[in-house]
Amino acid sequence: MIEGLGGQAHIAELLNERTGIRISPQAVGNWRRQRIPYRWRSTIAAICAERGIAVPAGFTMPRAHA
Secondary structure, eight states, X not given: OTTTTTOHXXXXXXXXXXXXXXXXXXXXXXXXXHOOOHHHHHHHHHHHHHHTOOOOTTXXXXXXXX
């Protein structure tokens, strides 16, 4: 998904523009290992929808704690 949206630097730029919250490209790059934090998922899902990129089912739903 990260590459489909233009890579980590582009995603960081988009999130900075849309939310006004500074996020570094390195932080976005960490999402490859640590997954995209739920705090950003609704914004990422909206960007994907605008570009016709499918997101996995349940992408914006937090996991239930066991």
